[in-house]
Amino acid sequence: MYPNSIQILDYFHAKEHLCDFAKESIRDENHRKAWVKLLSTALLEQQPEVVIQAIRELAPLAKNMETKREQLLNYYGENINRMRYSEFKKKGLFIGSGAIELAHKSVLQERMKRSGQHWSLDGLQQIAQLRVVYKSKRWHKIENFAKNAA
Numbered sequence: 572m573y574p575n576s577i578q579i580l581d582y583f584h585a586k587e588h589l590c591d592f593a594k595e596s597i598r599d600e601n602h603r604k605a606w607v608k609l610l611s612t613a614l615l616e617q618q619p620e621v622v623i624q625a626i627r628e629l630a631p632l633a634k635n636m637e638t639k640r641e642q643l644l645n646y647y648g649e650n651i652n653r654m655r656y657s658e659f660k661k662k663g664l665f666i667g668s669g670a671i672e673l674a675h676k677s678v679l680q681e682r683m684k685r686s687g688q689h690w691s692l693d694g695l696q697q698i699a700q701l702r703v704v705y706k707s708k709r710w711h712k713i714e715n716f717a718k719n720a721a
Contacts, residue, residue: 577659579653579656579664579665582656583668585650588643589610592626592643593606593607596636596639610622610625610626615660615666617657619654623651626640626647683698
């Protein structure tokens with residue numbers, strides 16, 4: 572891990588786990604939707620402890636669901652410091668991986684996966700770095716570097 576780095580558990584993945592658990596745990600659709608909405612909002616606006624407590628307090632479940640509840644509680648418990656979404660948002664940080672996934676697609680895959688192209692690992696690394704500079708609108712730095720090197 573890098574010094575001073577911040578790890579964030581993708582909010583939408585955290586919510587997806589909650590939704591999957593709710594689908595199997597709460598039969599009444601209206602109750603399930605309200606429960607998920609309430610806890611999703613709590614994840615965003617409060618602290619994850621509220622969500623963990625609500626999952627613990629859910630009415631007794633079928634035996635197989637108790638195992639799934641424990642798995643979800645462990646997942647949230649292990650990631651609790653990565654789920655401080657309101658703090659992260661106040662700092663201007665992304666709480667979802669969508670922006671990163673989109674950048675990966677538009678910056679790298681668009682260039683690297685063209686028909687008929689084959690890359691060595693070194694060539695891939697070099698072209699990826701150039702592509703990032705280009706898409707970041709910093710190509711002038713490459714031009715200046717090339718002029719100074721000549």
